Structure formats: C-alpha cells, structure tokens
Amino acid sequence: DEFRVYAREMVEKEIEKHAADGLGKVDYALASGGARVVKHSEPFITKSGSGDVFSWLTNRNAVSNNADKILTPSFGEPGQCFPLKGDSGFVQIRLRTAIIPEAVTLEHVAKSVAYDRSSAPKNGRISGWLHKEKGTDLAADSEKMFLLTEFIYDLDKSNAQTFDVLQSAGSNVVDTIRFDFTSNHGQPHTCIYRLRVHGREPNSLVMQS
C-alpha cells in the first residue's frame, strides 16, 4: 500500500513535469512569451520538410522567418529546427524580459525518433548582456558581453541538456543571450531545435533604482 501511494504520486508528478514543457522550468527565451531571435549566422538553405523550398524571407534585421523555431517547442518531431550553415555559427536572442540568468537548456531531437543526429551542436559557449534600446549599436553592445557558460552537447545523454550559469557571471542582469557553437557532431550544417533560458526576474524595486 505504501508502495502504491509512492508510485502513484511519483507518476503524477513526473507526468505533470512532462506536461509543463518537459522540464517544469520557466523559459525566458520562449517565442510565445515574447522572446525573439535578433541575429544569427548564415542559414542553411534547403528544401523544407514539407516539400516546398523554404521561404528564406527575412525581416529588416535579416533574421530568417525560420529562426523562431529555436524558441518554440518541437513536440518530439524531427525537422522542427533552424538549420545553420557549417559546423560553427551563432544565434542571438532577445529575452522576454531582463533576468538574472541561472541556466540554459539546449535540446535536439530524441535519439529514438531521429533520422540522424550528426547535425547537433557539440562544443560552444553562451554569453549574455543587457541591451540598451537607444544610443547604442550592436558593436557597443557586444563590448559589455560576458560569458554565462561553456558547454558540450553529449549525444549519449538526455536530448534536453541543461547547463548551469558560471559563478563568475555573478548576479548580472541580461536581456540578450548569444549562443555560439564551435563544432557539431559531423554534418556540414548544424540544426538547432530549441534553446531555453532559465533564471529569475530582479526585484522590481531594484529595477526602478
């Protein structure tokens, strides 16, 4: 009886976590929450999964219409990613709001349903900074960039891998994240399924000061 109660409660909790975006952690890089991709390296142009030529329409900031796939759940579907040229590149994301970042999750398609996972990023680093809307340009921004963490995406681990932000990053507030990958698992292009950014919102009193 004790075991049955334990088993039932554990199952309910695990399914609840699964239903809550898989991790049950707030994601400040979610498109439906207001985050967006503001810059990225050259996209890999291909025929889309649905058989049409990808419409590589870009907005005035030269951001591909497909870039937001990175900020959207994949629901276990291979192909629901944003492909970039080469085995190195980057994506820059404006978060929903300014936060003190605590961790970043990189997700690729699950092994059991993947055709091939050699397009997954392997080594890389994640940086962050606070973007000032006016009186600055992107070059100026990048001067204030600091390292959040370096990572290795391991194909033998769970498909959603969470990397904690380094102690050295302190309690700095950021609203922009840059994801650089410097190698991948073997393909001439790299597919990014999803990036999530976890953390906490600074106290509003602190914000007003």
Place this chain on the structure above:
Amino acid sequence: DEFRVYAREMVEKEIEKHAADGLGKVDYALASGGARVVKHSEPFITKSGSGDVFSWLTNRNAVSNNADKILTPSFGEPGQCFPLKGDSGFVQIRLRTAIIPEAVTLEHVAKSVAYDRSSAPKNGRISGWLHKEKGTDLAADSEKMFLLTEFIYDLDKSNAQTFDVLQSAGSNVVDTIRFDFTSNHGQPHTCIYRLRVHGREPNSLVMQS
C-alpha cells in the same frame, strides 16, 4: 512482482490519459471539433508573444481572430491564451453540437512554467442555452439562458480545474455556453487559456421528436 504489474499498468493508464488531451474527457468546445467563439467582451490589445503587433482583425460578428485560442490546446506554453480587457468580461461559445452538459473545465498555464499567473480568472459563472438559428436574435437567446455553475479558479490547485454542472440545470440541452468572469487574480487584463465543455449527446430519437 504483483507490485511491478500494478505500477506498470498504472503508468500506462496515466500516460494514456495525459496523451488524451490531459483529462481523457470528450470536449464539445474544441475548435478542431467544430466549436467556435461567437461573442466576447473587449479584447486586451497588446504586442504578441512573437514580437509583432497582434492583428486584431475581426470577422463580421466582431469576433477576434485570437478568440479561438480558448478552444485549442495550449501544450504547456505560456502565452497561448486569449487576453481580455479588465478583471471582468465574458466569452460566448457555440458548441460542436447540442449536448446535455455535465461539467466545464477551465485551464490556465501551469505554475512551474508561468511568468505570472495573476491574469487568471478567479470568480465567475457559466451559463448555457439552446440557440435557434432563425427568427431569433442574440437578445432573445439570452432570455432562455440558465445557470450551469458558478466557479472559483484556485491558483493552488491543478492548472486544469473541472466544475460540475449544478443539479438545478437538469437535463436541459444546450449548444451555446457563456463564460462570465467577475474577478481575476490581480492583473488589469485577464487571460483565458482554455475552456472545455463536457457532457453527453441526447439520444438521436429524442432529437428527432
């Protein structure tokens, strides 16, 4: 061994329920099943989650294009809701077909992934009636309206909360539901993630009589 069999069967059943729209209950207010929003109070106009200004295009009945979010699964994503102005308002839904209503489920985003849940409805009531296509207007309709249930949406309970229809509603057949909320959990606007209406279809012989 007995315990293992118990645990395995329980897990399979719980995952099956989760896969079956979370509740495993037929929903007569589902958009993909043919239900639609026919009327609502003033929408809250905002920038959308994906960074564009919401296209508050409305059809000839002045129903917002975003209203059907209420009749669509949210899949654990914050932002997949229909925002209305103020802390009180209403939504009116034409069901897929006429039913004897038994319960209504109100769903908000799960606590573990929410940025803020103070836009959730708090107190309200749900009414229903049978719409006559011809020879009536909406005013006339509302005269035949009867109360299905009153509710309090409690932020400390599960994010999908089911409210049983009152005995006093009897076995009345309805094809239209009105959801009124009279307070929310603190925001100047109110977000509705999803409404489901459960019940049974009246016997077809009865219908033809």
Place this chain on the structure above:
Amino acid sequence: DEFRVYAREMVEKEIEKHAADGLGKVDYALASGGARVVKHSEPFITKSGSGDVFSWLTNRNAVSNNADKILTPSFGEPGQCFPLKGDSGFVQIRLRTAIIPEAVTLEHVAKSVAYDRSSAPKNGRISGWLHKEKGTDLAADSEKMFLLTEFIYDLDKSNAQTFDVLQSAGSNVVDTIRFDFTSNHGQPHTCIYRLRVHGREPNSLVMQS
C-alpha cells in the same frame, strides 16, 4: 527501495517514449521529415472544424492541402485528420527517403476524447515500391508494387496500431507507400489521422552500387 528504483526508472522510460512521438520509433512518413502525400482518392468535402469551409485547394498533382494531416502528429485532438469520401479509398505517400520497410502504424483519435469513431478505417492493405523519378509514369510505377501487409484496425485496441511487414516482402527497398482501405467502421466517409512507416535505411555503400 528496490521497488522504488524500478518504478522510477520505468516511469522515466515510459514518459520518454511518450515524448518521443508516442512510440519511440523513427517515422519515414513524417511531413516535417520530408515525406509527402502524392495521390489520394476523392476527399470528403465538409465544413472544417474551425467553422470555415475547407479550402480544397489542390496543388498541380491534385493533392489536397489537407492531405498532409496524415503525416503530422494529432496530439490527441479529434478532427486533426484527412477525410476521404466513402468507406473505401487510398492514399499514396512518398517517403522521406528509400528504406527497407519493417512496420506501418495506423492511428485514429483516442476513444476517451472521440465524438464518434465510426469514420475509422477497418480493413485494408499496404503496398510499396521504388519510384523512379524519370522515364516512368505512375501507371508504370504501380506495376512494380508489392504487398507489405494487410490489416484490420480494431477499435478495441490502442489507438495507434502497428502492423509488421510480411516476410514475403523480403528486404525490398521502397520510397513510396500506398495505403488502401476497403471498409470502415460505419460512416459514409473515412477519416485518416496518421500513418507512420518504420524501417531501416539501406547501407549507403549498397545504395551507391
């Protein structure tokens, strides 16, 4: 303690399988993976679930825009299917790539959330062949068609039913699948929610020879 470890590992594995498209099997007929419907029998024209008249626009091969619903997850939603006229008909699918087929999965909406399941296919057969891009026409193609399996979709079993490919199909490579249904469970039209095709890619050295 031993039981707790068993229960926890079993739950994690089952949820992982659920998250991996429900079955944890690679699907070569997935739209986001590059598969597409190339031909089908006459569609059932109806009002759509969302209340608009279906836009039965067809591409130059007379394939309905709604046909790809068959190659897309339904996420437990009734109505996310492709409806065909009558109680018999067919759908022809070009796979993502050429494979040695091992099994086919036919999925209908789950019993617990369905309004009515009498539009489900009942008896049928699945055939396959290797399409040659040039110098052939569809008639020629069909001459090389061979039987993969016959099936009965049983409403009393799980909603996703997997049928193994017959031994007689050998290790033939196919890139095109034809799904014929010869009866359904009672409706004047037949709804197909999803078809998946499982198998293995032939060794690339073999491919080049």
